[in-house]
Amino acid sequence: MSMTFAKVFCFLVLVQVLVPNLAEGQGLKVGFYAKPCPNAEEIVNGVMKTVFKEALSLSGPLLRMHFHDCFVRGCDGSILLNSVNKTAEKDSPPNLSLRGFGVIDRVKAALEKQCPGVVSCSDILAIVARDAVVATGGQFYNVETGRRDGSVSLLTDALNNLLPPTSDFATLISGFTALGLNATDLAVLSGGHTIGTSHCSSFSDRLYNFTGKNDTDPSMDKNYIARLKSRCKINDQTTLVEMDPGSVRTFDIKYYSLITKRRGLFTSDQALLNNTVTKSYINAQLKNGGATFGHDFGVSMVKMGRIGVLTGSSGQIRKFCYKNN
Known part of the structure:
Protein backbone atom coordinates (compact mmCIF):
# COMPACT_ATOMS: atom_id res chain seq x y z
CA MET A 1 0.00 0.00 0.00
CA SER A 2 3.02 1.41 -0.27
CA MET A 3 1.89 -0.91 2.42
CA THR A 4 5.15 -0.86 4.29
CA PHE A 5 4.52 -2.85 7.45
CA ALA A 6 7.51 -1.48 9.34
CA LYS A 7 7.69 -4.51 11.57
CA VAL A 8 3.95 -4.70 11.92
CA PHE A 9 1.32 -6.74 10.19
CA CYS A 10 -1.20 -4.12 9.31
CA PHE A 11 -4.41 -6.09 9.54
CA LEU A 12 -3.69 -8.25 12.51
CA VAL A 13 -3.75 -6.51 15.82
CA LEU A 14 -4.10 -7.87 19.31
CA VAL A 15 -6.20 -5.43 21.28
CA GLN A 16 -6.57 -6.39 24.91
CA VAL A 17 -8.45 -3.71 26.81
CA LEU A 18 -8.31 -0.73 24.47
CA VAL A 19 -11.57 -1.35 22.62
CA PRO A 20 -14.77 -3.30 23.21
CA ASN A 21 -14.30 -6.93 22.26
CA LEU A 22 -17.19 -7.04 19.80
CA ALA A 23 -17.45 -5.28 16.47
CA GLU A 24 -20.98 -4.09 17.11
CA GLY A 25 -21.04 -0.54 15.75
CA GLN A 26 -24.36 0.67 17.15
CA GLY A 27 -25.31 4.00 15.65
CA LEU A 28 -23.64 3.44 12.29
CA LYS A 29 -25.63 3.25 9.09
CA VAL A 30 -25.26 3.65 5.35
CA GLY A 31 -26.24 7.20 4.38
CA PHE A 32 -25.71 8.75 7.80
CA TYR A 33 -24.88 12.10 6.19
CA ALA A 34 -27.84 12.12 3.79
CA LYS A 35 -29.36 15.19 5.44
CA PRO A 36 -26.51 17.14 7.08
CA CYS A 37 -24.06 16.66 4.17
CA PRO A 38 -25.75 14.84 1.28
CA ASN A 39 -22.73 15.01 -1.01
CA ALA A 40 -20.19 13.86 1.58
CA GLU A 41 -19.08 10.70 -0.17
CA GLU A 42 -19.02 12.41 -3.56
CA ILE A 43 -16.76 15.10 -2.14
CA VAL A 44 -14.40 12.47 -0.73
CA ASN A 45 -14.46 10.50 -3.97
CA GLY A 46 -13.74 13.61 -6.02
CA VAL A 47 -10.60 14.34 -4.06
CA MET A 48 -9.50 10.73 -4.12
CA LYS A 49 -9.91 10.37 -7.88
CA THR A 50 -7.47 13.25 -8.29
CA VAL A 51 -5.09 11.77 -5.72
CA PHE A 52 -5.10 8.29 -7.22
CA LYS A 53 -4.66 9.69 -10.72
CA GLU A 54 -1.49 11.35 -9.48
CA ALA A 55 -0.30 8.59 -7.12
CA LEU A 56 -2.11 5.25 -7.21
CA SER A 57 0.67 3.91 -5.00
CA LEU A 58 -1.06 5.66 -2.09
CA SER A 59 -3.99 3.25 -2.32
CA GLY A 60 -2.22 0.68 -0.17
CA PRO A 61 -1.08 3.01 2.61
CA LEU A 62 -4.52 4.61 2.85
CA LEU A 63 -6.23 1.23 3.10
CA ARG A 64 -3.74 0.24 5.78
CA MET A 65 -4.33 3.47 7.70
CA HIS A 66 -7.97 2.53 8.27
CA PHE A 67 -6.88 -0.81 9.70
CA HIS A 68 -4.32 0.79 11.97
CA ASP A 69 -6.96 3.20 13.22
CA CYS A 70 -9.58 0.56 13.94
CA PHE A 71 -7.36 -1.97 15.64
CA VAL A 72 -6.02 0.42 18.29
CA ARG A 73 -8.75 2.08 20.41
CA GLY A 74 -11.33 1.31 17.73
CA CYS A 75 -12.24 3.25 14.59
CA ASP A 76 -12.00 6.71 16.14
CA GLY A 77 -9.47 8.57 14.00
CA SER A 78 -6.82 8.43 16.75
CA ILE A 79 -4.15 7.37 14.24
CA LEU A 80 -4.39 10.86 12.69
CA LEU A 81 -3.63 12.92 15.80
CA ASN A 82 -0.29 14.72 16.13
CA SER A 83 1.65 15.10 19.37
CA VAL A 84 4.07 17.90 20.17
CA ASN A 85 6.32 15.51 22.09
CA LYS A 86 5.93 12.69 19.52
CA THR A 87 3.94 10.35 21.76
CA ALA A 88 0.90 9.77 19.52
CA GLU A 89 -0.02 6.53 17.74
CA LYS A 90 1.49 7.74 14.47
CA ASP A 91 4.85 8.19 16.26
CA SER A 92 5.03 4.54 17.29
CA PRO A 93 7.65 2.49 15.39
CA PRO A 94 5.01 0.23 13.79
CA ASN A 95 3.30 3.31 12.32
CA LEU A 96 6.30 5.29 11.10
CA SER A 97 5.91 3.85 7.62
CA LEU A 98 2.32 5.05 7.18
CA ARG A 99 1.79 7.52 4.34
CA GLY A 100 -1.11 9.67 3.17
CA PHE A 101 -1.88 11.83 6.20
CA GLY A 102 -1.79 14.90 3.98
CA VAL A 103 -4.40 13.29 1.73
CA ILE A 104 -6.77 12.91 4.68
CA ASP A 105 -6.21 16.58 5.55
CA ARG A 106 -7.01 17.48 1.95
CA VAL A 107 -10.26 15.52 2.06
CA LYS A 108 -11.21 17.04 5.40
CA ALA A 109 -10.62 20.58 4.09
CA ALA A 110 -12.93 19.92 1.13
CA LEU A 111 -15.65 18.60 3.44
CA GLU A 112 -15.28 21.48 5.90
CA LYS A 113 -15.73 23.92 3.04
CA GLN A 114 -19.08 22.38 2.08
CA CYS A 115 -20.30 20.98 5.40
CA PRO A 116 -18.40 22.51 8.33
CA GLY A 117 -18.31 20.48 11.53
CA VAL A 118 -20.30 17.55 10.15
CA VAL A 119 -18.13 14.70 8.82
CA SER A 120 -15.77 12.94 11.22
CA CYS A 121 -12.18 12.06 10.46
CA SER A 122 -12.83 8.44 11.39
CA ASP A 123 -15.55 8.25 8.74
CA ILE A 124 -13.22 9.84 6.22
CA LEU A 125 -10.74 7.01 6.82
CA ALA A 126 -13.44 4.40 6.19
CA ILE A 127 -14.63 6.04 2.97
CA VAL A 128 -11.11 6.63 1.67
CA ALA A 129 -10.23 2.97 2.32
CA ARG A 130 -13.19 1.88 0.21
CA ASP A 131 -12.21 4.29 -2.56
CA ALA A 132 -8.67 2.86 -2.48
CA VAL A 133 -10.07 -0.62 -3.08
CA VAL A 134 -12.21 0.58 -5.97
CA ALA A 135 -9.37 2.60 -7.50
CA THR A 136 -7.29 -0.56 -7.79
CA GLY A 137 -10.06 -2.60 -9.39
CA GLY A 138 -11.77 -3.95 -6.30
CA GLN A 139 -15.52 -4.17 -5.82
CA PHE A 140 -17.50 -1.21 -4.51
CA TYR A 141 -19.18 -1.65 -1.14
CA ASN A 142 -21.37 0.64 0.93
CA VAL A 143 -19.65 2.20 3.91
CA GLU A 144 -21.48 2.64 7.18
CA THR A 145 -20.93 6.09 8.67
CA GLY A 146 -21.78 7.93 11.86
CA ARG A 147 -18.51 7.54 13.75
CA ARG A 148 -17.21 10.34 15.92
CA ASP A 149 -13.58 11.10 16.67
CA GLY A 150 -11.66 10.16 19.78
CA SER A 151 -9.32 12.52 21.58
CA ALA A 183 -11.24 -16.87 10.85
CA THR A 184 -13.01 -16.05 7.60
CA ASP A 185 -12.53 -12.33 8.27
CA LEU A 186 -8.86 -13.07 8.84
CA ALA A 187 -8.53 -14.81 5.49
CA VAL A 188 -10.54 -12.16 3.67
CA LEU A 189 -8.90 -9.08 5.16
CA SER A 190 -5.44 -10.56 4.70
CA GLY A 191 -6.32 -10.48 1.02
CA GLY A 192 -5.75 -6.74 1.21
CA HIS A 193 -2.07 -7.61 0.84
CA THR A 194 -2.82 -7.86 -2.85
CA ILE A 195 -1.86 -4.18 -3.10
CA GLY A 196 1.16 -2.46 -1.69
CA THR A 197 4.72 -3.01 -0.58
CA SER A 198 6.68 -3.87 2.54
CA HIS A 199 10.03 -2.90 3.98
CA CYS A 200 12.60 -5.70 3.97
CA SER A 201 12.87 -5.38 7.74
CA SER A 202 9.38 -6.83 8.11
CA PHE A 203 10.41 -10.25 6.81
CA SER A 204 14.22 -10.32 6.83
CA ASP A 205 14.24 -12.84 9.66
CA ARG A 206 12.79 -15.40 7.24
CA LEU A 207 15.73 -14.82 4.92
CA TYR A 208 18.67 -14.59 7.28
CA ASN A 209 17.93 -15.62 10.86
CA PHE A 210 14.69 -17.53 11.17
CA THR A 211 15.50 -19.50 14.33
CA GLY A 212 18.43 -17.42 15.54
CA LYS A 213 20.97 -19.64 13.78
CA ASN A 214 21.50 -17.60 10.60
CA ASP A 215 19.03 -19.85 8.76
CA THR A 216 16.10 -19.38 6.40
CA ASP A 217 12.44 -20.21 6.88
CA PRO A 218 11.94 -23.78 5.58
CA SER A 219 8.29 -23.03 4.80
CA MET A 220 9.26 -20.45 2.17
CA ASP A 221 9.99 -21.38 -1.43
CA LYS A 222 13.77 -21.47 -1.96
CA ASN A 223 13.63 -19.64 -5.27
CA TYR A 224 11.57 -16.89 -3.66
CA ILE A 225 14.09 -16.63 -0.84
CA ALA A 226 16.88 -16.19 -3.38
CA ARG A 227 14.94 -13.49 -5.18
CA LEU A 228 14.21 -11.63 -1.96
CA LYS A 229 17.83 -11.85 -0.85
CA SER A 230 18.86 -10.18 -4.09
CA ARG A 231 16.68 -7.22 -3.10
CA CYS A 232 17.06 -7.22 0.67
CA LYS A 233 20.49 -7.28 2.28
CA ILE A 234 21.00 -7.98 5.98
CA ASN A 235 19.73 -5.10 8.17
CA ASP A 236 18.15 -3.34 5.18
CA GLN A 237 15.69 -0.82 6.64
CA THR A 238 14.74 1.14 3.53
CA THR A 239 14.18 -1.09 0.49
CA LEU A 240 10.57 -1.78 -0.46
CA VAL A 241 9.36 -5.07 -1.90
CA GLU A 242 6.00 -5.79 -3.52
CA MET A 243 3.79 -7.99 -1.38
CA ASP A 244 2.04 -9.28 -4.50
CA PRO A 245 4.78 -9.17 -7.18
CA GLY A 246 3.54 -8.02 -10.57
CA SER A 247 0.09 -7.16 -9.24
CA VAL A 248 0.90 -4.54 -6.64
CA ARG A 249 -1.71 -2.04 -7.86
CA THR A 250 -4.44 -4.48 -8.80
CA PHE A 251 -6.99 -5.70 -6.27
CA ASP A 252 -7.16 -9.38 -7.15
CA ILE A 253 -6.61 -12.88 -5.70
CA LYS A 254 -3.03 -13.37 -6.89
CA TYR A 255 -1.92 -12.93 -3.27
CA TYR A 256 -3.77 -16.15 -2.38
CA SER A 257 -2.07 -17.98 -5.23
CA LEU A 258 1.34 -16.92 -3.91
CA ILE A 259 0.55 -18.30 -0.46
CA THR A 260 -0.26 -21.74 -1.87
CA LYS A 261 3.11 -21.65 -3.67
CA ARG A 262 4.87 -20.89 -0.36
CA ARG A 263 5.55 -17.34 -1.48
CA GLY A 264 3.65 -15.42 1.15
CA LEU A 265 5.94 -12.58 2.19
CA PHE A 266 5.26 -12.77 5.94
CA THR A 267 5.10 -15.64 8.39
CA SER A 268 1.60 -14.40 9.18
CA ASP A 269 0.64 -14.77 5.50
CA GLN A 270 1.87 -18.35 5.32
CA ALA A 271 0.13 -19.12 8.63
CA LEU A 272 -3.23 -18.93 6.84
CA LEU A 273 -2.55 -22.39 5.45
CA ASN A 274 -2.29 -23.81 8.97
CA ASN A 275 -6.03 -23.64 9.66
CA THR A 276 -8.83 -25.46 7.88
CA VAL A 277 -11.14 -22.42 7.67
CA THR A 278 -8.61 -19.97 6.25
CA LYS A 279 -7.01 -22.57 3.99
CA SER A 280 -10.42 -23.64 2.65
CA TYR A 281 -11.34 -20.03 1.93
CA ILE A 282 -8.12 -19.45 0.00
CA ASN A 283 -8.54 -22.63 -2.04
CA ALA A 284 -12.18 -21.83 -2.77
CA GLN A 285 -11.30 -18.40 -4.11
CA LEU A 286 -8.57 -19.82 -6.32
CA LYS A 287 -10.96 -22.49 -7.59
CA ASN A 288 -13.76 -20.06 -8.45
CA GLY A 289 -11.53 -17.29 -9.76
CA GLY A 290 -12.24 -15.01 -6.82
CA ALA A 291 -15.96 -14.94 -7.60
CA THR A 292 -16.93 -13.90 -4.07
CA PHE A 293 -13.73 -12.20 -2.85
CA GLY A 294 -14.80 -8.66 -3.76
CA HIS A 295 -18.12 -9.05 -1.97
CA ASP A 296 -16.53 -10.80 1.00
CA PHE A 297 -13.91 -8.12 1.40
CA GLY A 298 -16.59 -5.44 1.59
CA VAL A 299 -18.51 -7.41 4.20
CA SER A 300 -15.46 -7.91 6.39
CA MET A 301 -14.38 -4.27 5.98
CA VAL A 302 -17.78 -3.07 7.17
CA LYS A 303 -17.60 -5.47 10.09
CA MET A 304 -14.12 -4.26 10.98
CA GLY A 305 -15.29 -0.66 10.68
CA ARG A 306 -17.67 -1.19 13.61
CA ILE A 307 -14.93 -1.93 16.13
CA GLY A 308 -15.02 0.31 19.18
CA VAL A 309 -16.77 3.20 17.44
CA LEU A 310 -17.87 6.40 19.15
CA THR A 311 -21.36 7.50 18.14
CA GLY A 312 -24.17 9.77 19.30
CA SER A 313 -22.84 12.34 21.75
CA SER A 314 -19.55 10.54 22.40
CA GLY A 315 -16.32 11.92 21.01
CA GLN A 316 -16.14 14.95 18.74
CA ILE A 317 -16.11 16.01 15.10
CA ARG A 318 -12.64 17.40 14.59
CA LYS A 319 -12.22 20.47 12.43
CA PHE A 320 -8.69 19.38 11.63
CA CYS A 321 -7.95 15.66 11.66
CA TYR A 322 -4.47 16.10 13.12
CA LYS A 323 -5.58 17.86 16.31
CA ASN A 324 -8.40 17.93 18.81
CA ASN A 325 -10.88 20.78 18.81
Missing part, protein backbone atom coordinates in the same frame (compact mmCIF):
# COMPACT_ATOMS: atom_id res chain seq x y z
CA VAL A 152 -6.67 10.12 22.91
CA SER A 153 -3.74 8.85 20.88
CA LEU A 154 -0.81 7.12 22.58
CA LEU A 155 2.37 5.72 21.09
CA THR A 156 2.38 2.91 23.64
CA ASP A 157 -1.07 1.70 22.59
CA ALA A 158 0.11 1.02 19.07
CA LEU A 159 3.49 -0.28 20.15
CA ASN A 160 2.05 -2.76 22.63
CA ASN A 161 -0.89 -4.02 20.61
CA LEU A 162 0.14 -4.30 16.97
CA LEU A 163 1.19 -7.83 16.10
CA PRO A 164 4.44 -8.42 14.20
CA PRO A 165 4.43 -10.20 10.83
CA THR A 166 6.08 -13.15 12.59
CA SER A 167 2.77 -14.06 14.24
CA ASP A 168 1.57 -17.66 14.05
CA PHE A 169 -2.04 -18.58 13.42
CA ALA A 170 -2.97 -18.99 17.08
CA THR A 171 -1.84 -15.44 17.81
CA LEU A 172 -3.60 -14.03 14.77
CA ILE A 173 -6.96 -15.64 15.44
CA SER A 174 -6.76 -14.69 19.12
CA GLY A 175 -6.42 -11.04 18.14
CA PHE A 176 -9.26 -11.19 15.65
CA THR A 177 -11.60 -13.07 17.96
CA ALA A 178 -11.05 -10.48 20.69
CA LEU A 179 -12.52 -7.90 18.33
CA GLY A 180 -15.50 -9.92 17.17
CA LEU A 181 -13.89 -10.99 13.92
CA ASN A 182 -13.53 -14.63 12.87
Whole structure:
Protein backbone atom coordinates (compact mmCIF):
# COMPACT_ATOMS: atom_id res chain seq x y z
CA MET A 1 0.00 0.00 0.00
CA SER A 2 3.02 1.41 -0.27
CA MET A 3 1.89 -0.91 2.42
CA THR A 4 5.15 -0.86 4.29
CA PHE A 5 4.52 -2.85 7.45
CA ALA A 6 7.51 -1.48 9.34
CA LYS A 7 7.69 -4.51 11.57
CA VAL A 8 3.95 -4.70 11.92
CA PHE A 9 1.32 -6.74 10.19
CA CYS A 10 -1.20 -4.12 9.31
CA PHE A 11 -4.41 -6.09 9.54
CA LEU A 12 -3.69 -8.25 12.51
CA VAL A 13 -3.75 -6.51 15.82
CA LEU A 14 -4.10 -7.87 19.31
CA VAL A 15 -6.20 -5.43 21.28
CA GLN A 16 -6.57 -6.39 24.91
CA VAL A 17 -8.45 -3.71 26.81
CA LEU A 18 -8.31 -0.73 24.47
CA VAL A 19 -11.57 -1.35 22.62
CA PRO A 20 -14.77 -3.30 23.21
CA ASN A 21 -14.30 -6.93 22.26
CA LEU A 22 -17.19 -7.04 19.80
CA ALA A 23 -17.45 -5.28 16.47
CA GLU A 24 -20.98 -4.09 17.11
CA GLY A 25 -21.04 -0.54 15.75
CA GLN A 26 -24.36 0.67 17.15
CA GLY A 27 -25.31 4.00 15.65
CA LEU A 28 -23.64 3.44 12.29
CA LYS A 29 -25.63 3.25 9.09
CA VAL A 30 -25.26 3.65 5.35
CA GLY A 31 -26.24 7.20 4.38
CA PHE A 32 -25.71 8.75 7.80
CA TYR A 33 -24.88 12.10 6.19
CA ALA A 34 -27.84 12.12 3.79
CA LYS A 35 -29.36 15.19 5.44
CA PRO A 36 -26.51 17.14 7.08
CA CYS A 37 -24.06 16.66 4.17
CA PRO A 38 -25.75 14.84 1.28
CA ASN A 39 -22.73 15.01 -1.01
CA ALA A 40 -20.19 13.86 1.58
CA GLU A 41 -19.08 10.70 -0.17
CA GLU A 42 -19.02 12.41 -3.56
CA ILE A 43 -16.76 15.10 -2.14
CA VAL A 44 -14.40 12.47 -0.73
CA ASN A 45 -14.46 10.50 -3.97
CA GLY A 46 -13.74 13.61 -6.02
CA VAL A 47 -10.60 14.34 -4.06
CA MET A 48 -9.50 10.73 -4.12
CA LYS A 49 -9.91 10.37 -7.88
CA THR A 50 -7.47 13.25 -8.29
CA VAL A 51 -5.09 11.77 -5.72
CA PHE A 52 -5.10 8.29 -7.22
CA LYS A 53 -4.66 9.69 -10.72
CA GLU A 54 -1.49 11.35 -9.48
CA ALA A 55 -0.30 8.59 -7.12
CA LEU A 56 -2.11 5.25 -7.21
CA SER A 57 0.67 3.91 -5.00
CA LEU A 58 -1.06 5.66 -2.09
CA SER A 59 -3.99 3.25 -2.32
CA GLY A 60 -2.22 0.68 -0.17
CA PRO A 61 -1.08 3.01 2.61
CA LEU A 62 -4.52 4.61 2.85
CA LEU A 63 -6.23 1.23 3.10
CA ARG A 64 -3.74 0.24 5.78
CA MET A 65 -4.33 3.47 7.70
CA HIS A 66 -7.97 2.53 8.27
CA PHE A 67 -6.88 -0.81 9.70
CA HIS A 68 -4.32 0.79 11.97
CA ASP A 69 -6.96 3.20 13.22
CA CYS A 70 -9.58 0.56 13.94
CA PHE A 71 -7.36 -1.97 15.64
CA VAL A 72 -6.02 0.42 18.29
CA ARG A 73 -8.75 2.08 20.41
CA GLY A 74 -11.33 1.31 17.73
CA CYS A 75 -12.24 3.25 14.59
CA ASP A 76 -12.00 6.71 16.14
CA GLY A 77 -9.47 8.57 14.00
CA SER A 78 -6.82 8.43 16.75
CA ILE A 79 -4.15 7.37 14.24
CA LEU A 80 -4.39 10.86 12.69
CA LEU A 81 -3.63 12.92 15.80
CA ASN A 82 -0.29 14.72 16.13
CA SER A 83 1.65 15.10 19.37
CA VAL A 84 4.07 17.90 20.17
CA ASN A 85 6.32 15.51 22.09
CA LYS A 86 5.93 12.69 19.52
CA THR A 87 3.94 10.35 21.76
CA ALA A 88 0.90 9.77 19.52
CA GLU A 89 -0.02 6.53 17.74
CA LYS A 90 1.49 7.74 14.47
CA ASP A 91 4.85 8.19 16.26
CA SER A 92 5.03 4.54 17.29
CA PRO A 93 7.65 2.49 15.39
CA PRO A 94 5.01 0.23 13.79
CA ASN A 95 3.30 3.31 12.32
CA LEU A 96 6.30 5.29 11.10
CA SER A 97 5.91 3.85 7.62
CA LEU A 98 2.32 5.05 7.18
CA ARG A 99 1.79 7.52 4.34
CA GLY A 100 -1.11 9.67 3.17
CA PHE A 101 -1.88 11.83 6.20
CA GLY A 102 -1.79 14.90 3.98
CA VAL A 103 -4.40 13.29 1.73
CA ILE A 104 -6.77 12.91 4.68
CA ASP A 105 -6.21 16.58 5.55
CA ARG A 106 -7.01 17.48 1.95
CA VAL A 107 -10.26 15.52 2.06
CA LYS A 108 -11.21 17.04 5.40
CA ALA A 109 -10.62 20.58 4.09
CA ALA A 110 -12.93 19.92 1.13
CA LEU A 111 -15.65 18.60 3.44
CA GLU A 112 -15.28 21.48 5.90
CA LYS A 113 -15.73 23.92 3.04
CA GLN A 114 -19.08 22.38 2.08
CA CYS A 115 -20.30 20.98 5.40
CA PRO A 116 -18.40 22.51 8.33
CA GLY A 117 -18.31 20.48 11.53
CA VAL A 118 -20.30 17.55 10.15
CA VAL A 119 -18.13 14.70 8.82
CA SER A 120 -15.77 12.94 11.22
CA CYS A 121 -12.18 12.06 10.46
CA SER A 122 -12.83 8.44 11.39
CA ASP A 123 -15.55 8.25 8.74
CA ILE A 124 -13.22 9.84 6.22
CA LEU A 125 -10.74 7.01 6.82
CA ALA A 126 -13.44 4.40 6.19
CA ILE A 127 -14.63 6.04 2.97
CA VAL A 128 -11.11 6.63 1.67
CA ALA A 129 -10.23 2.97 2.32
CA ARG A 130 -13.19 1.88 0.21
CA ASP A 131 -12.21 4.29 -2.56
CA ALA A 132 -8.67 2.86 -2.48
CA VAL A 133 -10.07 -0.62 -3.08
CA VAL A 134 -12.21 0.58 -5.97
CA ALA A 135 -9.37 2.60 -7.50
CA THR A 136 -7.29 -0.56 -7.79
CA GLY A 137 -10.06 -2.60 -9.39
CA GLY A 138 -11.77 -3.95 -6.30
CA GLN A 139 -15.52 -4.17 -5.82
CA PHE A 140 -17.50 -1.21 -4.51
CA TYR A 141 -19.18 -1.65 -1.14
CA ASN A 142 -21.37 0.64 0.93
CA VAL A 143 -19.65 2.20 3.91
CA GLU A 144 -21.48 2.64 7.18
CA THR A 145 -20.93 6.09 8.67
CA GLY A 146 -21.78 7.93 11.86
CA ARG A 147 -18.51 7.54 13.75
CA ARG A 148 -17.21 10.34 15.92
CA ASP A 149 -13.58 11.10 16.67
CA GLY A 150 -11.66 10.16 19.78
CA SER A 151 -9.32 12.52 21.58
CA VAL A 152 -6.67 10.12 22.91
CA SER A 153 -3.74 8.85 20.88
CA LEU A 154 -0.81 7.12 22.58
CA LEU A 155 2.37 5.72 21.09
CA THR A 156 2.38 2.91 23.64
CA ASP A 157 -1.07 1.70 22.59
CA ALA A 158 0.11 1.02 19.07
CA LEU A 159 3.49 -0.28 20.15
CA ASN A 160 2.05 -2.76 22.63
CA ASN A 161 -0.89 -4.02 20.61
CA LEU A 162 0.14 -4.30 16.97
CA LEU A 163 1.19 -7.83 16.10
CA PRO A 164 4.44 -8.42 14.20
CA PRO A 165 4.43 -10.20 10.83
CA THR A 166 6.08 -13.15 12.59
CA SER A 167 2.77 -14.06 14.24
CA ASP A 168 1.57 -17.66 14.05
CA PHE A 169 -2.04 -18.58 13.42
CA ALA A 170 -2.97 -18.99 17.08
CA THR A 171 -1.84 -15.44 17.81
CA LEU A 172 -3.60 -14.03 14.77
CA ILE A 173 -6.96 -15.64 15.44
CA SER A 174 -6.76 -14.69 19.12
CA GLY A 175 -6.42 -11.04 18.14
CA PHE A 176 -9.26 -11.19 15.65
CA THR A 177 -11.60 -13.07 17.96
CA ALA A 178 -11.05 -10.48 20.69
CA LEU A 179 -12.52 -7.90 18.33
CA GLY A 180 -15.50 -9.92 17.17
CA LEU A 181 -13.89 -10.99 13.92
CA ASN A 182 -13.53 -14.63 12.87
CA ALA A 183 -11.24 -16.87 10.85
CA THR A 184 -13.01 -16.05 7.60
CA ASP A 185 -12.53 -12.33 8.27
CA LEU A 186 -8.86 -13.07 8.84
CA ALA A 187 -8.53 -14.81 5.49
CA VAL A 188 -10.54 -12.16 3.67
CA LEU A 189 -8.90 -9.08 5.16
CA SER A 190 -5.44 -10.56 4.70
CA GLY A 191 -6.32 -10.48 1.02
CA GLY A 192 -5.75 -6.74 1.21
CA HIS A 193 -2.07 -7.61 0.84
CA THR A 194 -2.82 -7.86 -2.85
CA ILE A 195 -1.86 -4.18 -3.10
CA GLY A 196 1.16 -2.46 -1.69
CA THR A 197 4.72 -3.01 -0.58
CA SER A 198 6.68 -3.87 2.54
CA HIS A 199 10.03 -2.90 3.98
CA CYS A 200 12.60 -5.70 3.97
CA SER A 201 12.87 -5.38 7.74
CA SER A 202 9.38 -6.83 8.11
CA PHE A 203 10.41 -10.25 6.81
CA SER A 204 14.22 -10.32 6.83
CA ASP A 205 14.24 -12.84 9.66
CA ARG A 206 12.79 -15.40 7.24
CA LEU A 207 15.73 -14.82 4.92
CA TYR A 208 18.67 -14.59 7.28
CA ASN A 209 17.93 -15.62 10.86
CA PHE A 210 14.69 -17.53 11.17
CA THR A 211 15.50 -19.50 14.33
CA GLY A 212 18.43 -17.42 15.54
CA LYS A 213 20.97 -19.64 13.78
CA ASN A 214 21.50 -17.60 10.60
CA ASP A 215 19.03 -19.85 8.76
CA THR A 216 16.10 -19.38 6.40
CA ASP A 217 12.44 -20.21 6.88
CA PRO A 218 11.94 -23.78 5.58
CA SER A 219 8.29 -23.03 4.80
CA MET A 220 9.26 -20.45 2.17
CA ASP A 221 9.99 -21.38 -1.43
CA LYS A 222 13.77 -21.47 -1.96
CA ASN A 223 13.63 -19.64 -5.27
CA TYR A 224 11.57 -16.89 -3.66
CA ILE A 225 14.09 -16.63 -0.84
CA ALA A 226 16.88 -16.19 -3.38
CA ARG A 227 14.94 -13.49 -5.18
CA LEU A 228 14.21 -11.63 -1.96
CA LYS A 229 17.83 -11.85 -0.85
CA SER A 230 18.86 -10.18 -4.09
CA ARG A 231 16.68 -7.22 -3.10
CA CYS A 232 17.06 -7.22 0.67
CA LYS A 233 20.49 -7.28 2.28
CA ILE A 234 21.00 -7.98 5.98
CA ASN A 235 19.73 -5.10 8.17
CA ASP A 236 18.15 -3.34 5.18
CA GLN A 237 15.69 -0.82 6.64
CA THR A 238 14.74 1.14 3.53
CA THR A 239 14.18 -1.09 0.49
CA LEU A 240 10.57 -1.78 -0.46
CA VAL A 241 9.36 -5.07 -1.90
CA GLU A 242 6.00 -5.79 -3.52
CA MET A 243 3.79 -7.99 -1.38
CA ASP A 244 2.04 -9.28 -4.50
CA PRO A 245 4.78 -9.17 -7.18
CA GLY A 246 3.54 -8.02 -10.57
CA SER A 247 0.09 -7.16 -9.24
CA VAL A 248 0.90 -4.54 -6.64
CA ARG A 249 -1.71 -2.04 -7.86
CA THR A 250 -4.44 -4.48 -8.80
CA PHE A 251 -6.99 -5.70 -6.27
CA ASP A 252 -7.16 -9.38 -7.15
CA ILE A 253 -6.61 -12.88 -5.70
CA LYS A 254 -3.03 -13.37 -6.89
CA TYR A 255 -1.92 -12.93 -3.27
CA TYR A 256 -3.77 -16.15 -2.38
CA SER A 257 -2.07 -17.98 -5.23
CA LEU A 258 1.34 -16.92 -3.91
CA ILE A 259 0.55 -18.30 -0.46
CA THR A 260 -0.26 -21.74 -1.87
CA LYS A 261 3.11 -21.65 -3.67
CA ARG A 262 4.87 -20.89 -0.36
CA ARG A 263 5.55 -17.34 -1.48
CA GLY A 264 3.65 -15.42 1.15
CA LEU A 265 5.94 -12.58 2.19
CA PHE A 266 5.26 -12.77 5.94
CA THR A 267 5.10 -15.64 8.39
CA SER A 268 1.60 -14.40 9.18
CA ASP A 269 0.64 -14.77 5.50
CA GLN A 270 1.87 -18.35 5.32
CA ALA A 271 0.13 -19.12 8.63
CA LEU A 272 -3.23 -18.93 6.84
CA LEU A 273 -2.55 -22.39 5.45
CA ASN A 274 -2.29 -23.81 8.97
CA ASN A 275 -6.03 -23.64 9.66
CA THR A 276 -8.83 -25.46 7.88
CA VAL A 277 -11.14 -22.42 7.67
CA THR A 278 -8.61 -19.97 6.25
CA LYS A 279 -7.01 -22.57 3.99
CA SER A 280 -10.42 -23.64 2.65
CA TYR A 281 -11.34 -20.03 1.93
CA ILE A 282 -8.12 -19.45 0.00
CA ASN A 283 -8.54 -22.63 -2.04
CA ALA A 284 -12.18 -21.83 -2.77
CA GLN A 285 -11.30 -18.40 -4.11
CA LEU A 286 -8.57 -19.82 -6.32
CA LYS A 287 -10.96 -22.49 -7.59
CA ASN A 288 -13.76 -20.06 -8.45
CA GLY A 289 -11.53 -17.29 -9.76
CA GLY A 290 -12.24 -15.01 -6.82
CA ALA A 291 -15.96 -14.94 -7.60
CA THR A 292 -16.93 -13.90 -4.07
CA PHE A 293 -13.73 -12.20 -2.85
CA GLY A 294 -14.80 -8.66 -3.76
CA HIS A 295 -18.12 -9.05 -1.97
CA ASP A 296 -16.53 -10.80 1.00
CA PHE A 297 -13.91 -8.12 1.40
CA GLY A 298 -16.59 -5.44 1.59
CA VAL A 299 -18.51 -7.41 4.20
CA SER A 300 -15.46 -7.91 6.39
CA MET A 301 -14.38 -4.27 5.98
CA VAL A 302 -17.78 -3.07 7.17
CA LYS A 303 -17.60 -5.47 10.09
CA MET A 304 -14.12 -4.26 10.98
CA GLY A 305 -15.29 -0.66 10.68
CA ARG A 306 -17.67 -1.19 13.61
CA ILE A 307 -14.93 -1.93 16.13
CA GLY A 308 -15.02 0.31 19.18
CA VAL A 309 -16.77 3.20 17.44
CA LEU A 310 -17.87 6.40 19.15
CA THR A 311 -21.36 7.50 18.14
CA GLY A 312 -24.17 9.77 19.30
CA SER A 313 -22.84 12.34 21.75
CA SER A 314 -19.55 10.54 22.40
CA GLY A 315 -16.32 11.92 21.01
CA GLN A 316 -16.14 14.95 18.74
CA ILE A 317 -16.11 16.01 15.10
CA ARG A 318 -12.64 17.40 14.59
CA LYS A 319 -12.22 20.47 12.43
CA PHE A 320 -8.69 19.38 11.63
CA CYS A 321 -7.95 15.66 11.66
CA TYR A 322 -4.47 16.10 13.12
CA LYS A 323 -5.58 17.86 16.31
CA ASN A 324 -8.40 17.93 18.81
CA ASN A 325 -10.88 20.78 18.81
